[in-house]
Amino acid sequence: xxxxxxxxxxxxxxxxxxxxxxxxxxxxxxxxxxxxxxxxxxxxxxxxxxxxxxxxxxxxxxxxxxxxxxxxxxxxxxxxxxxxxxxxxxxxxxxxxxxxxxxxxxxxxxxxxxxxxxxxxxxxxxxxxxxxxxxxxxxxxxxxxxxxxxxxxxxxxxxxxxxxxxxxxxxxxxxxxxxxxxxxxxxxxxxxxxxxxxxxxxxxxxxxxxxxxxxxxxxxxxxxxxxxxxxxxxxxxxxxxxxxxxxxxxxxxxxxxxxxxxxxxxxxxxxxxxxxxxxxxxxxxxxxxxxxxxxxxxxxxxxxxxxxxxxxxxxxxxxxxxxxxxxxxxxxxxxxxxxxxxxxxxxxxxxxxxxxxxxxxxxxxxxxx
Numbered sequence: 042x043x044x045x046x047x048x049x050x051x052x053x054x055x056x057x058x059x060x061x062x063x064x065x066x067x068x069x070x071x072x073x074x075x076x077x078x079x080x081x082x083x084x085x086x087x088x089x090x091x092x093x094x095x096x097x098x099x100x101x102x103x104x105x106x107x108x109x110x111x112x113x114x115x116x117x118x119x120x121x122x123x124x125x126x127x128x129x130x131x132x133x134x135x136x137x138x139x140x141x142x143x144x145x146x147x148x149x150x151x152x153x154x155x156x157x158x159x160x161x162x163x164x165x166x167x168x169x170x171x172x173x174x175x176x177x178x179x180x181x182x183x184x185x186x187x188x189x190x191x192x193x194x195x196x197x198x199x200x201x202x203x204x205x206x207x208x209x210x211x212x213x214x215x216x217x218x219x220x221x222x223x224x225x226x227x228x229x230x231x232x233x234x235x236x237x238x239x240x241x242x243x244x245x246x247x248x249x250x251x252x253x254x255x256x257x258x259x260x261x262x263x264x265x266x267x268x269x270x271x272x273x274x275x276x277x278x279x280x281x282x283x284x285x286x287x288x289x290x291x292x293x294x295x296x297x298x299x300x301x302x303x304x305x306x307x308x309x310x311x312x313x314x315x316x317x318x319x320x321x322x323x324x325x326x327x328x329x330x331x332x333x334x335x336x337x338x339x340x341x342x343x344x345x346x347x348x349x350x351x352x353x354x355x356x357x358x359x360x361x362x363x364x365x366x367x368x369x370x371x372x373x374x375x376x377x378x379x380x381x382x383x384x385x386x387x388x389x390x391x392x393x394x395x396x397x398x399x400x401x402x403x404x405x406x407x408x409x410x
Contacts, residue, residue, distance in 0.1 A: 042074040043407055044117040046134070048124075049079035050097060052087055055234070056142065057124055059323065062087060063205060067396035072404075078113065102126055102160065119403055122168065129167040136406050139172040141165075143182050143320025143342075145238060147189040152237070166190060174406050176399065178202050181342035182320040198402050201346075202321050203392030208299070209330035212307045220304045225260040228292075229366060230309035230333070232264040232302070232324040233316070240315045240338070240356050241277045245287060247315075247362035252286055254367065261291045264305060306331035311369050311376075314338060315356040322346050326390055329383030334376050336365045350386035352379060 045068060051057040068075050069090060077084055078097040085094070097113050099106040101124075110128035114120055120134035125146075127139045146153070146161045153161060169175060169190045175197045177183050183197050229248070233239050241263070248261045281287050297305075306312065312328035314337040322343045325335045329350060337343050338356040352375070354365035369375055 043072060043119065043404070044076070045073045045119045045121065045403070046076045046078065046095070046114060046117045047121045048097075049077040049084050049087075050099075050101060051124060052079060052083055056323070060140070060142070060202065061123055063203060063392040064396050064399060067393070067400065072400075076115075076117070102164075118407055121403070122172075125165050125168045127164075127168040127172065129164065129171070136173045137171060138174045138176060138403065138406070139168045140176045140178075141168065141182070141186055141320075142178055143318070144185045144189050145318055145320070148185065148318060149238060169196075172196075174198060174402060176200055176402065178321040179342040179345050181345055185320075198398075200395055200398045200402070201390055202323055203390050203395045204323070204326045204330050204387050205392060206330060206387075209303050209306065209327045211332045212303060217304060217307055220301070220308065224262060224305070224308055225258075225292075227258050227310055228260040228262045228308070230262050230264070230305055230312045230328070231314070232305075232312070232327070233314070234265055235263075235277060238316065238318045240317050242280065243356060243359045243362060244313060244315045245277055245280045245291065246359035247366065248291070249284065249287060250360060250363035251366060252290060254363075256367075256370075259290070259310075259370075262294060262305065262309070263291065264294050264297060264302065302327070303331055306333045309333050311336055311366065313362070313366060314343065315354070315362055316341070316343065317356055319343055319346075325351060326387050330387045332380050332384060334369050334379035335383060336362070336369055346390075348382075348386050350379065350382035 047065060049061055052061050076093045076095055078095045080098055081094050081096050095113060099109045107129055111130045111132050114132045114134065116133040119136045119138060120132060122139045125139060125141050147165060150158060169192045177186060177197055177199055178201060180199055183199050186192060186197060187194055231244060235241050251259065281291060306328045311334045314322065314325050316322065316338050317340055319341045325337050325347050328335050335351040336354060337347055337351040339353040340356060352365050352369050355361045
């Protein structure tokens with residue numbers, strides 16, 4: 042058996058947590074002897090099986106994290122970091138694999154302070170140079186990693202994320218009914234955080250334009266919380282404060298249960314994703330799987346992922362975002378076309394296929410010695 046250790050400390054993070062929760066179960070078999078790093082209680086809530094958990098509570102991105110890695114990680118065939126905060130000191134692993142979902146921190150390098158810049162350069166470059174294999178989630182991300190780190194392209198393996206089709210699907214009316222009174226009859230949905238590159242600022246401006254075109258019965262529902270984002274875009278809060286109309290029509294859901302997100306995708310009139318930078322962009326695919334038409338940014342990895350199944354807009358222009366949303370709202374034929382293409386598109390992305398490619402990548406690396 043091949044001994045594999047996976048760092049699961051980010052199991053409850055939104056994007057990386059989804060990645061881990063959907064892939065790790067495929068490594069519990071006779072080929073791999075699996076151990077995981079993480080908070081024991083958090084990991085046990087996810088992995089009910091009898092898998093050895095190596096307690097590790099060092100904060101993500103901390104000095105103590107880096108100093109603890111060599112002491113915590115036992116001898117193994119492969120150590121897999123699901124994020125770029127991989128060990129920079131020597132560890133007792135024959136091979137190292139790191140998943141770099143995107144290089145947002147390098148692409149938007151000037152937006153960070155001096156201390157953050159030092160950390161970003163050190164850790165990302167170490168992850169790239171010390172790892173035997175880099176997994177990333179799109180060809181766009183691969184090109185960005187090469188652009189900013191000058192790494193050998195052959196070191197990078199592109200493996201797409203998947204969509205959990207048992208969770209994200211068209212739901213029966215009886216499942217949706219209890220939630221109808223909780224949300225407006227007509228709403229546009231956004232799922233994500235409020236970091237600047239998510240471009241909520243221009244989405245709010247676009248929604249304000251829509252409101253002025255006599256769409257007063259429409260709301261914007263943002264799945265996420267309004268407060269608490271340390272790296273949040275403070276300008277969006279000012280936009281909300283300055284507009285009574287927006288304050289009364291924009292709903293931040295705060296935390297919602299896992300089974301409520303598919304309900305929202307099913308209830309929404311459309312899903313909008315105006316992000317400026319994504320290594321992959323899973324929410325549009327989740328929306329497609331639920332039969333929800335999507336209006337998305339034409340930048341970064343989003344066109345690669347969404348193909349011909351979305352309506353594209355320039356996210357830098359609020360007016361264009363607004364016009365795109367209105368076109369989809371006002372055309373039954375366009376909505377139907379986007380829904381049909383979305384349901385077909387999402388079939389190309391599943392976690393079982395993704396896990397198989399991850400396994401093959403690890404085994405090929407080990408076989409090379």
